[in-house]
Every structure is written in C-alpha cells, then in structure tokens.
Amino acid sequence: MGFTGDTAASFKSIPTRQSFTQAITLGLIVTSALIIWKALMCITGSESPVVVVLSESMEPAFQRGDILFLSMSEEPIRAGEIVVFKVKGRPIPIVHRVIKVHERQDGGEECVVTKGDNNREDDRVLYPPGQLWLRRNDIMGRAAGFLPYVGWVTIIMTEKPVIKYILIGALGFLVITSKGEENESILQVNFPSQF
C-alpha cells in the first residue's frame, strides 16, 4: 500500500463522508418540500394553492388559523364563490365572497364586488381609490376546501419570527449533531418512498 494508501486510510477515518451524507439528506428534505409545493401549484392552477385565514371577516365559516385549498379554472366567476384576491398596495391576500357580478356580452371581462360574510360593508373600501370593481386578473383562486386549525403554525411563525428561528435552529442542530444512522432511520420513517 505504501504512503498513498496510508494517507487515503486516514482520510477516510475523518467523518467527511458522514457530513456529506447528512448535508445531502437535508438538501433532499428541502427539495422534496419545494417539489410538492410546485406540483400543487401546477395541479390547482393557482399561484398560491394554500392560504391561511388571517382575519375574522369570514366568521363563523372560516376562523383565524384555518387553511384554505385554492384552485383556479377558466370558468367565469359567479356570485357566491369564495375568492382570494390581492389588492394593489396590500401584500396580504384577502379571502371574501363574491356578491355582485357583471359579465360583458362579448364573453369577456367580468366586474365583481366582494364582501366578507362577517363585515357590515362590501369591500369597495378596500379596493384602491377610484377602483369600483375587481377583475379576473386580480383574483388568485377560488376556495375549494379547507382544514381547520392547521394554519396556526404559520400565524405563530409570522407574528413571532423568533419562534421560526428557534425552530429552524433546533431542527438544524438536531440533524447535525445526531449520529448519521439515526438520521437515516428518521428519514426512512418520514419519506419511505425514497429508500
């Protein structure tokens, strides 16, 4: 073997291979999550397939902390549908119900007005000044289904960013410091299809 063999042997004893494996499995987790998110975007046709309800304006149907599954199709918008839209100047999407629809004769533009079930007035006060109607391209999707309470995780992480950093820090710490084999078992339980 000689000198080269001895150096190669000592190189292997440093746990570089183990660290690489851990880094790759961490990367795999992150990419899997991203793939699922993008696939959902494709399937539902909406740029934001899942949203968290943040306000009480649709109570008692949707409480703060529920998550909504959205979809978007080319079907025209009709009264009664619960839509998610963004208003220029406000970054947070709003989830309200369509109460008025006026659709043009040439099969084209619809003008709609929305209102939260629990609000006294319709949403014209929320639209930018001078805008009386919402158009199709303001609307990001229609609510198709929902799950209660699951969104609280996101709300807590957004409103107290400290918790988000603590969580990510703790997860990262756990992954790095635990032994390689334990890691693989944990991943086998959570992502059985990849093993």
Add this chain to the structure above:
Amino acid sequence: MHSFGYRANALLTFAVTILALICAIASFSDTLSTPTPTSNVQVLNINRFQKKPDGDDEVSLTFNISANLQSLFTWNTKQVFVFLAAEYETPKNSLNQVSLWDGIIPSKEHADFWIHTTNKYRFIDQGSNLRGRNFNLTLHWHVMPKTGKMFADKIVMTGYRLPQAYR
C-alpha cells in the same frame, strides 16, 4: 433505534397521517347524501325605483323568502351560507348577478325558515337598463363542512319583472 425521540417522531407522523385520512373520509361522506331543498320567493313591493345621479338604476324592494334547506345538513356540516341574488341580462352585459340578501344557517333546526325583508344590499345596475326588465331570483347556498370540500348549488325562480317606469 428505540430511543424516545425516534418513537415520538414515528408516533407523531402516524397520528398526523391518520388524522388527514379521517378528514378525507369525513369529506367523502358528504358526497353520499342527496339533498332535496325547496324555496319560494314573493316580491311584495317595489319601494323605490330611480336613476341615480351617476346614471345607474337602483331598485329597493320588499320580499318574502320561505325555504326548507334541512336536507343539506349532514353530520359534517358546520353551517350553510344562503343568499338570494337577482339575475338578469342587459344589452351590455350577458349576465348580471346582484346579491340582495344573505344569511347564515348555523344548524338544521334553523334551516326551515320564512323571512320578510327589504334588500340588504343595494340593487344597482351597471347603467340604466332596469325599466321593464325581467329577472330571476336565485337562491344560492354554500355548504361549509367541518372539514373538507365545500358544496354550492342553487334554485332558480323565474318570472319576476321590474316596472316599466320609475317610481
């Protein structure tokens, strides 16, 4: 392999998966029921019918709504949102839907109801096309489940007509 952390993690993953499965089954059970709702609307009076200063027509009316939506409720129903919309066609717009009244039915006992009311939301046209206009009154409902898919449907009641002249 048998540490507390590993077992807790396996348990949690399993619990979440089972919970998601139960929610999906609950939602699926909603598709097995066949609802038979009924409704009737009587327009009692046209209180006001004018052209506003900006050129759009506005109507104010009083009506009776009687409906029985009890068959829409299943064990997975949280509430039913019901609203009455006036639907009509004008030369400029192929479809106009204006919600006149809405309500929330929290439980099956409240789903057989009769109300006498004026329109909760202003009935305003895009333009001045309402004189002598025929319109439908459609009762729409939106069934909100405790978890899962939401269902919406409607009953169309035809034969209503606005007066030929302003009053």
